[in-house]
Amino acid sequence: MTSIVGAEALEQSYDVVVVGSGGGALTGAALAAAAGLSTVVLERTDWIGGTSAYSGGACWLPGTAVQQRAGLPDSTEGARSYLAAVLEDPDPSKVEAMLTEAPRLVERLEADPLMEFEWIPFAEYYDAPGRVPMGRSIQPSAIRRDQLDAAVTALVRPPVDKDRAGKPGRSTLSGGQALIGRLAAMVARDGGVIATGVQVTGFGRDDDGRADRVLAQGPDGPLEITARRGILIAAGGFEGSPDRRAAHATPGDAAWTMAPHGTNTGEVIDAAAAIGAATDFSGEGWFCPGLAQPDGSGTFTLGFRSGLMVDSNAQRYGNECLPYDRFGRLMAQAPERIPSWYLFDDREGGRLPAIAMPEGDPDEHLAAGTWVKADTLEALGAGTGLDADALRATVERFNGYAATGVDEEFGRGQDEYDTFFASAGSPNKALVPLDQPPFYAARFVLSDLGTKGGLVTDATARVLDVDGAPIPGLYAASNSTASVFGSAYPGPGAPLGAAMTFASLAVQDLSRNQAQSI
Ligand SMILES: Cc1cc2nc3c(=O)[nH]c(=O)nc-3n(C[C@H](O)[C@H](O)[C@H](O)COP(=O)(O)OP(=O)(O)OC[C@H]3O[C@@H](n4cnc5c(N)ncnc54)[C@H](O)[C@@H]3O)c2cc1C
Structure with a gap:
């Protein structure tokens, strides 16, 4: 089904053609x-x-x-130090471009009555110079649907719990929905057109080499739309494509993203490569532990409050309270870690002591075998196929760390991120013993929030060709x-x-391009 907001039908040409409708795409479209x-x-x-x-x-x-406004000790200079410490082999011109642009972008967006940001406390992921205590991230403020154009809000993808698990939706748009709803409303108010049900399949270049056309598949057949000033590709990675993941050795699985x-599914990246764009498929993604679901999917899980993760040898292999991407990278390091089992006890009434999006129904998990429940660790071993002796030894060691407050293997509870979500332990907030039967084991796979290898761009987001020259218009x-950010x-x-x-x-760059007459 196609919906077009802002016009009766698609024109044959626009100044700017934006491919995709995530946060980057709609920021570009709104501006x-x-x-x-x-x-x-x-x-x-x-x-x-x-x-x-x-x-x-x-x-x-x-x-x-x-x-x-929030009174944080944040600054561009501090962020520069932080990135210098955490990035490996970055492109300095792109890092600097991002740091310089961030405050200007927010100023421009906040000048619009439809956009408003606020600070959210959420610890940063590395203990490094320039880190801001409790984080420096901001988010668009929540907004009621009836404060935005109804035609636009009707198109905003439902929250993950509704889309994936059928939970009720919300009348207030918050988080990512607020970002998308607000930006899309800005696009529509300022005369932009938003078309759903149109899959971009290719690009074309004119005789001078300028990327000037988008080829697409609409509900009524193929479309060709020309771009007088530029095309902005912001259409996600290739996380949903098993073949492209395999071709680029990306850890995880399309079923678990x-x-x-x-x-x-990455066809847009390939289409740009087909007209000469350079790609850098690093095998990279934004990784996370994924709670295995009965339907074979994996769901983003963070913020473990108690419990411990073990591999197929019943051994821990990291600090379970690490930021999710860093724990996901540990999972990716060894085959015996996928799947892993997360062991927890009954202190939260049989619910996973973490934030899982979505968690799923515990009874359905138990019926499907993605969760196992047992009164003893021996029975938990039998139900999961984990060696019971190894399991007992691992849990006893972990409970010893909980008693002393020191995780001698992985230092859990030492960093501010570890204790951001976990606060019930004593003497270490992030170390809670596993000692309240019945015991549970939840199967975990390697999930991701998207891949992040793809088109090679410069500091003004121009797509580069295989010789390092910008492809005009792209x-x-x-x-x-x-x-x-690399890895x-x-x-x-x-x-x-x-x-x-x-x-x-x-x-900003494409606005300076001479409008091509079509
Ligand atoms: C539960 C959850 C919470 C998260 N929280 C955060 C957070 O707070 N902050 C943060 O920064 N990140 C967060 N992430 C990660 C982040 O959401 C994604 O990595 C990021 O939004 C991806 O943006 P994108 O524009 O690349 O892709 P998307 O937002 O997925 O948008 C891509 C769009 O392009 C469309 N598209 C793809 N191919 C085509 C085509 N051929 N033609 C036309 N359209 C096409 C897709 O259908 C899709 O709608 C979270 C992820 C999850 C799952």
Whole structure:
């Protein structure tokens, strides 16, 4: 089904054609429309927002007025030090572009009555110079649906609990839904067009080499739309494609990704490569432990409050309270870690002591065998196939650490992130003994919030060709690109923060392009 907001039908040409409708795409579209450029957003599914709509809406955008208003010790300089410490082999020009653009972008967006940000306390992911205590991430404030254009809010992808588990929706848009709803309303108000049900399949270049066309599949057949000033690709990664994941040796599995079903399969990246774009498939993603679900999916889990993770040898292999991407990377290091089992006791009444999006129904998990419940550790071993002696030894060792408050193997509870969610232990907030039967084991796989290898771009988000020269008219941001952060996930909101800043830089650059007459 196609919906078009802002027009009766699609035109044959626009100043700006935006591919995808996540946070980066809609930031670009909103800024382009606000600058008076005719703008169209093409989204393949019936919903706008992709994974961005599922998200918490945290944006790692350092040094803005929002952190100043919150009285945080944040600054561009501090963020520069932090990134210098946590990024491996970054492109300095892109890092600097992001740092410089972040405050300007937020100022521009907040000048619009439809956009408002606030600080959210959420610890950053590395203990490194420049880290801000309790984090520097910001998010769009929640907004009631009836405060935005109804035609737009009707298209915003439901929250993950509703989309994946059929839970009730919300009348207030918050987190990622607020980001998508607010930005899309700005696009529509300023004359932009948003079309769903249109899958982009290719790009074309004119005789001078300028990328000037988008080829797409609409409900009534193929479409060709020309872009007078530029094309912005911000259409997710290839996390939903088993073949592309295998080809680029990306850990995890398309069945376990958090991208909404039917969204991000990477054909847009390949289509850009087909007209000469360089790619850097690093095998990278934003990884996380994924709670295995009865339907074979894996769901994003963070913030473990008690319990411990073991591999197929019943051994712990890391600090379970690490930031999720860092724990996911540990999972990816050895085959005996996928699947893992998360062991927990009855202190939360048989619920997983963590935030899982979605958790699923405990009874369904137990019936499907994705969870096992037993009165003794021996029986838990029998139910999971874990060696009972090894399991008992691991749990006894862990309970000893809980008693002394010192995790001698992995240092759990020493970092501010560890105790951000876990607070019930004593003397160490993050170490709670496993001693209240019945005991549970939940199966875990390696999930992700998207891949982050793809199109190679420069500091103004221009897509580069295999010789390192910009392809005129072609821009990219979001998980469609090789990430500015490489293998690191600096803090909450890094995916959206980067996507939004580079989309903004793209629009500034393409605004300077001479409009091509078609
Ligand atoms: C539960 C959860 C919470 C998260 N919280 C945060 C957070 O707070 N902050 C943060 O920064 N990150 C968060 N993330 C991660 C983040 O949401 C994603 O990594 C990021 O939003 C991806 O943005 P994107 O624009 O690349 O892709 P998406 O947001 O997925 O958007 C891509 C869109 O492009 C469309 N598309 C794909 N191919 C085509 C095509 N060929 N033609 C037309 N359209 C196409 C897709 O259908 C999709 O709608 C979270 C993720 C999850 C699952």
